[in-house]
Structure formats: C-alpha cells, structure tokens
Amino acid sequence: MRIASIIDISLVDVPGIPVTVIFTAGCNFDCPYCQNAELIPRDSGEEMAPEEVVRRTQGFLSEGFCVTGGEPTIHGDLPDLLEALRGQDPRHINLNTQGSVPNILRRSLPFLDSVWFDLKAAPGRYRDVVRTRSNPWPRIEESLRLLLDSSAKVWPRTTYVGNLLTPEDIREIMDVLVELGFSGEYLVQNYVDSQGVRPSEAEQLRVPSADELDDVVRNSPRGIRVRLDWR
Numbered sequence: 628m629r630i631a632s633i634i635d636i637s638l639v640d641v642p643g644i645p646v647t648v649i650f651t652a653g654c655n656f657d658c659p660y661c662q663n664a665e666l667i668p669r670d671s672g673e674e675m676a677p678e679e680v681v682r683r684t685q686g687f688l689s690e691g692f693c694v695t696g697g698e699p700t701i702h703g704d705l706p707d708l709l710e711a712l713r714g715q716d717p718r719h720i721n722l723n724t725q726g727s728v729p730n731i732l733r734r735s736l737p738f739l740d741s742v743w744f745d746l747k748a749a750p751g752r753y754r755d756v757v758r759t760r761s762n763p764w765p766r767i768e769e770s771l772r773l774l775l776d777s778s779a780k781v782w783p784r785t786t787y788v789g790n791l792l793t794p795e796d797i798r799e800i801m802d803v804l805v806e807l808g809f810s811g812e813y814l815v816q817n818y819v820d821s822q823g824v825r826p827s828e829a830e831q832l833r834v835p836s837a838d839e840l841d842d843v844v845r846n847s848p849r850g851i852r853v854r855l856d857w858r
C-alpha cells in the first residue's frame with residue numbers, strides 16, 4: 628500500500644485513547660473541500676509493505692492505532708496491515724473510511740474496534756459532492772450495513788461545507804442512519820479553510836455558521852444525538 632506519513636501519537640483521533648496515526652495515500656473521491664488534497668493522487672506517498680509500516684510504528688508511547696488517509700480501503704492489503712497491527716496487541720484499532728470499497732472493509736472488520744464513517748452528502752447528491760464517474764451510494768450503503776452488523780463501534784460523521792451542503796443533506800443522512808438501524812451520536816463538524824485545501828476549490832466554499840443547522844438539530848430523529856463540533 629501507499630503510505631503518506633505516520634504520526635507517533637495523537638490524543639484527538641480516538642476519544643480517550645492515545646493512538647499512532649497512519650495516513651495512507653490515494654483516494655477514489657475528489658471532494659472539493661479535502662483537507663489532505665495532496666494525498667488524493669493514487670501515486671502520492673511511498674509504497675510500503677504492511678510489515679514495514681508496523682516496523683515504523685514501534686517504540687511509540689501510544690496505546691493503539693488510527694488508520695486514515697486518503698482512503699485506506701482502496702488498498703487491497705489494508706486487512707493485512709490491520710492484522711499485523713493487531714498482532715502488536717494494541718488497546719484499540721480505529722479506521723477512518725468513506726465506505727466506498729465494501730469488500731475490503733468486510734475483510735478489515737475482524738481487526739477493528741471502531742470506525743469513523745464519513746458520510747459526504749444525502750444519497751441523491753453523493754456523486755455531485757465527491758465527483759466520481761458512477762454513483763458510489765450503493766457501495767456506501769453496503770458498507771454501512773456491514774458495519775452495523777459487526778461488533779465494531781460505528782461513529783458516523785459529516786463535514787458541513789458552506790456552498791456545498793445544505794441542512795437538508797444532514798436531515799436526509801440522519802434519516803438513512805435511522806433506516807439502517809443506527810442509533811447513537813452523529814458528529815457534524817464544520818468545514819475550515821486550511822492550507823491543505825486546494826486554493827482554487829477553497830475560493831468556491833464557505834465556512835458555515837452552526838446556526839444554519841439549528842432546525843435540523845432540534846428536530847433530529849429519535850435515536851440520533853447530533854454533536855456539532857465547530858472548530
């Protein structure tokens with residue numbers, strides 16, 4: 628797989644557990660607000676065998692791992708990496724994914740404790756927001772079903788981007804979560820203009836106000852607790 632970087636310890640990626648963060652490189656989406664746009668190209672990062680990744684994470688003071696990207700599930704050897712990390716006897720392994728490659732996610736599940744699942748838009752708007760040739764929604768839905776049937780904790784999350792998403796997207800995402808049987812916390816975080824966003828894209832986007840979501844948060848469906856994280 629291709630690896631962009633490894634951060635020895637992070638206190639913010641998994642609640643309450645210090646983790647080593649492994650950034651895979653390459654993504655099959657092209658979200659305009661991507662904060663790691665330099666990791667989108669498939670040939671970005673450095674080719675590394677799972678054993679080498681594990682070797683480079685040794686000696687850190689973390690208690691677990693978070694594998695993020697880019698999109699980790701585009702790499703066929705992700706389950707091998709996770710199995711090798713599990714062999715290090717960590718307290719926790721977390722994966723960040725947008726869920727577009729369910730067959731790799733399925734093979735990864737036995738090694739995962741939790742998954743941050745990035746929901747990008749309402750189902751009918753997915754293709755426009757992530758700019759793929761075909762509609763990825765059926766694969767996203769399959770991944771969500773797999774996760775909700777597994778023993779891993781599922782942490783759904785959306786980045787709310789001004790000029791791209793609307794409160795209706797958030798409302799529809801919550802309805803889908805309920806329909807698929809999820810109950811619990813749904814994290815909505817604001818888009819922030821950072822150095823990692825391509826300048827030509829950033830000028831089309833807007834940092835949104837939390838007030839825009841007052842109504843949908845107040846009327847969230849039973850079983851969903853929306854947590855707004857305005858950074």
Ligand code: SF4
Nearest residue numbers: 654656657658661697
């Ligand atoms: S899915 Fe994530 S890594 Fe891929 S383009 Fe979108 S924001 Fe960037």
